[in-house]
Amino acid sequence: MPSWLALGFQDSSSPMMGELSYLHDHVMTIMFSVLIFISYITFYVLFTTKFYKFLSEGTFVETIWSMVPAFLLIILVLPSMKVLYMMEDVKNPSLTFKIVAHQWYWTYVVPLFKNFSFLFSDKGQVFSYYEFDSVLDGDDYSGPRLLGCSSDLFIPVGLTSRFLITSTDVIHSFSLPVLGMKVDALPGRINQLFAMPSRLGHFYGQCSEICGSNHSFMPISLKVCGIGDFDSHSKLFTLDFFGECISSSIKL
Numbered sequence: 001m002p003s004w005l006a007l008g009f010q011d012s013s014s015p016m017m018g019e020l021s022y023l024h025d026h027v028m029t030i031m032f033s034v035l036i037f038i039s040y041i042t043f044y045v046l047f048t049t050k051f052y053k054f055l056s057e058g059t060f061v062e063t064i065w066s067m068v069p070a071f072l073l074i075i076l077v078l079p080s081m082k083v084l085y086m087m088e089d090v091k092n093p094s095l096t097f098k099i100v101a102h103q104w105y106w107t108y109v110v111p112l113f114k115n116f117s118f119l120f121s122d123k124g125q126v127f128s129y130y131e132f133d134s135v136l137d138g139d140d141y142s143g144p145r146l147l148g149c150s151s152d153l154f155i156p157v158g159l160t161s162r163f164l165i166t167s168t169d170v171i172h173s174f175s176l177p178v179l180g181m182k183v184d185a186l187p188g189r190i191n192q193l194f195a196m197p198s199r200l201g202h203f204y205g206q207c208s209e210i211c212g213s214n215h216s217f218m219p220i221s222l223k224v225c226g227i228g229d230f231d232s233h234s235k236l237f238t239l240d241f242f243g244e245c246i247s248s249s250i251k252l
Helices: 015-047 059-088 227-251
Strands: 095-102 105-111 129-134 153-156 161-167 172-176 181-185 191-195 201-206 219-225
Touching: 015 059, 095 153, 095 172, 095 181, 105 153, 153 227, 161 172, 161 181, 172 201, 172 219, 181 191, 219 227
Parallel strands: 095 161, 153 219
Antiparallel strands: 095 105, 105 129, 161 191, 172 181, 201 219
C-alpha cells in the first residue's frame, strides 16, 4: 500500500506491474535527457554572443532535428508495444472472477470450490459461483482510512486470474496499482484484466473514475494467499453459501 511522502509507484507484486515500472523508468530517462539537452541549447543561445544573424537555411541541421526525434519515438514505442501485447496475450487463466460496480460498492462473483459445484437451487439451477458485496467498513475499522472493506477478495499467488469487470449504473474504474490493474467498469459492457500475483499480501485500491458524491468511499481490498489457503477459504465460503441455501429453502 502507499506510504507517507512516497514518490513513484508502489512495490510491484506482479510481472505486469514490474514491466510497467520498467517502462515508466525508461520513458522518464529519455525525457530527462531531452530536457537537459534542450535546456543547454536554450541557455547557450541566450547567454552567448555567437549566433548566425543571416542564416536562411541549414539542410544538415534540419535533417538532424527530424531524425533524432523520430529515433527517440521509436525507442519509446517498442517497449510500450511489448507491454500492451503482454497485457492482452494471456491464455487459459486458472480462475475467473466477475466484478460488478455499483454506486458505491463492489460485487464480487467468485467460482465455487469444485467439490460443492453440484448444489441446486429451488429452480433446478446449478450453483457454480458465489456472490458477495464489498462496501466501505465502518468507523470502528482499525486499518487504513477509507480503504478497509466489509469483505475481501481472495486470489491465489502464482496463478493467472482473469477479472471480468462491468457496471450497473455509471462509469467506474477498478484500480489496483500494486498489481498493475486499472480498467473502466462500463454499464452494458464487459472489460477484462489479467493478473498473476508474485507475492503474498493484502493490497488496496480505489475506484479511479468520479462516479458520484460517494466516489471517495468506494475502496477495493484484495488478499493474495497461498494455494492451500485459497482452497481452505473457498471451502469455508462454499459451506456458508450451502448453509444460506438450506436456510432459504427451509423458509420457503
